[in-house]
Amino acid sequence: MASWRFDAIGTRWEIETSAELSVGDRAAVAAEIERFDREWSRFRADSDVTRLGREGGTLASPDAGVMLDAYRDLSAATDGAVNPLVADSLAALGYDAEYSLVAGEPLAAPAVWDERVSWTDDAVTASAPSLLDVGALGKGRLVDLIMAVLADTPGDLVVDAGGDLRVRGAAVRVGLEHPYDPTKAIGVVSVQDSALCASAVNRRAWGNGLHHVLDARTGVPVRTWAATWALAPEAMRADAVATALFFDGGPALAESWGVEWVRMTTDGRVQRSPGCPAELFVVESGRGARPAAEN
Template identity: 40%
Template sequence: MRASQAPGGLRHAWQLEATGCPWAVHTRSPVPSALRRQLLARIDAFEDTWSRFRPESLVRRAAAGRLAREPDGTIALPLPPGSATLLDLYDRLHAATDGRIDPLAGADLVALGYDAAYSFVVRDGAAQRLGAVHGRPTWAACARHDDDQLVLREPALVDVGAAGKGFLADLLAAWLREAEYEEYLIDAAGDLLVRCDQPVRIGLERPGGRGGDGAVVGIVELAAGAVCASGVSHRAWGPGLHHILDAHTGLPVAGANAVVAAWAVADTCAQADGLATALFVADPASLAAARFAYDFALLRADGSAAVSRTWRDLPAELFTAPRRDR
């Protein structure tokens, strides 16, 4: 996704890298060097906690059994203040999708080759280990959290990729507000978080890769809120191999009617990010029934499309003839 232009007055752009991707922060006045350093240090600390690509991150050390066990044999991960918001979101997504969104599915991605070394080589015997169906630990059975402390029953790889980037964007927005930046547009590698006086016109791009060319297929206008996208071609490394899994089977979503691209609009970037992924494995109505307040548009492999009933009220448009759901 991309904003057609920075909203009026937000002419200063700070380019940075986070979560292994290029980000941009648009503000009315330049972000001073000292504040940039402070924000980058906080982003680095976030990745030291959550990144499954950093060998010494907290989640990697927990997965490798390198954290001390509690007297009852569990493994406690002391997370940064505010992490309960992300953990609560995963509790809700896991329940609303019948376990098909699961932070412990990171082990499945590793087995399929999307590992810390980016080997993109499927491990021997992966088919017998993938997913909850083959006994991979699940969020509901293996994890619980007490406020900001995550507790695992056994070593397991926690992967917050479905909503973690959006959560970091929300944190960055909060840090900007602490520094008295009341208006901003955060472009988190294509996921956008907006807070400004004038609506921003955002283009929804068709997925790249097979049959996709990055052409704009819709628009959303937002002055406050977030819009996030997910697509099967964004991180793909072989026939039928991409990063959006059904955590029950541990396999990438597929099928003639499977979702191939989704966009979600919500109040927070974490929710929009998580819901854009959840739409691949759950019916939109079931997510609404779980009390997620959101709008969406999606494209399926058979060429059909769907949007939420209130999509046009945002206002937003998908340049096709979609069915209206939810």
Template identity: 30%
Template sequence: MTTAFPALGTTAEVLVTDPRRLSAAVDLLSVELAAIDLACSRFRADSEISRLHETAGRQVRVGALLAEALGAALRAARLTDGLVDPTVGAAVRALGYDRDFALITGGVVSVKQCSNPVSHPRPAPAEPIPAPGWHRVLFDPAQRLVVLPRGVHLDLGATAKALAADRAARRIHASLGCGVLVNLGGDLRSAGPEPAGGWQIALGDDHAEAVVRPDTTVALHHDGALASSGTTRRRWRHGGRTVHHIVDPRTGDAAEPRWRTVTVAAKSTVDANTASTAAIVLGEDAPAWLEARRLPARLVGVGGDVVTTPGWPRERKAA
């Protein structure tokens, strides 16, 4: 049994092996998503990460969830040598991604206030802003103490949603006992017993349409994780050109388009999404980088060519 609903600017979906547990699973997932949004959303003035930006330059003790999310983001930066860097906040804003993606349309930002839509023209395009570097963030995970330097802006988008998938799947299985699959806009995590043959995952450039028009299907097994990053869905016009949401921290600009979609299997959704994001940034060097780290992956080029790395599961082609 499955149900889906909008969350975190994407679609949240939960599947369970016991239909009687579906409603409770949805409730548990909703609680996790609300918590991660309140802790990590850069689009909410009342989020904890927004308050952290307001106290830049001072030592602050953060809540347990933001500490976990920040730890995951800094670990991702360390493991990728900065290819995935949480200090790209200023860079993504300079590219025009300055509020929830659902509000970005056609070069203007549309905000619905009550029943009256209001459009705010974008400011003049800014030059790309390279990331200051994750190493500048001082973080003591044991004490949950953070010093965010002035002028450094965080964006945990590459890891926070994946962390929510990991946390939610574990929590739902622990609470309800049934098998569960959580899908947050292409970030997937399973926990507990699986259906016969595993969870069947449809892959495509657009996760929302992949179920009805999949490019291929793979099986995800017990406590497995899968994440896809791509450049075809979250795109917009800015400064007379089309840009996307995956930023190369080294340049502050949208990553060069070698791959339109990269899907990676790993032990956690955070690790899978870290690797798939890094692969988009790496471009041509991505397959060798993934293979060296023994990460099974499927890369689809902008021209439609498909490259897989060792260990990628057997695919079932779409009819």
């Protein structure tokens, strides 16, 4: 397999193909990543979503409908714990556009976010300045988009964005990285013609108990669950469920979407969905497996 590694959207990417990608294919991948980032990154001063946060109005994007529809389901399943207006809550704890990592008081996100934000298939409109954060599923969405860009590439294909990955063709053996010891894995799973996404509280963490997975109802980082993994046909749904699994309604949403999953508590207990194909174990490094990272 040929491998192309690069950095984008704040994470390390690896695209594996049966043969080297052409210059045109690489340019198409780079252009799609840049388009998505320019539209949806709250860390860019020139992005459309940053403008929406300053001014309100409309953000035109082919991703608007599919992502906001998923957020509606996420919000309903988790009783409002997952909310695309959590950006200001993250910023209040220091995870802001400048990466200040200086925490202030927790800030709850607006509970009725869908009264401030409306959307169609190809646009989202904010009735007042509203900064969106699509981190609950955006990286998975972008992985799916890159798979589509490379749809005509022959042979096996793996698109891996910082451990959130989608596989076409031959199966890939993936290790489920232990959230408190990256040299170990809590299990392995074979991914074939599907996607695996994960989230963990030890990544994007700073300060005393601060990390990027917040309960939007309180603006406080979650405490019960340490790591989640979700396996689905598409990366966006796997990414979304990996976020939802930090909350009580996550397993029900996963079942309704047909997503298999594993999650681990902060005290080391592991749960999984009844049909999850992962092989779980207590102490093993997962040597030879591709490590599954975080959102």
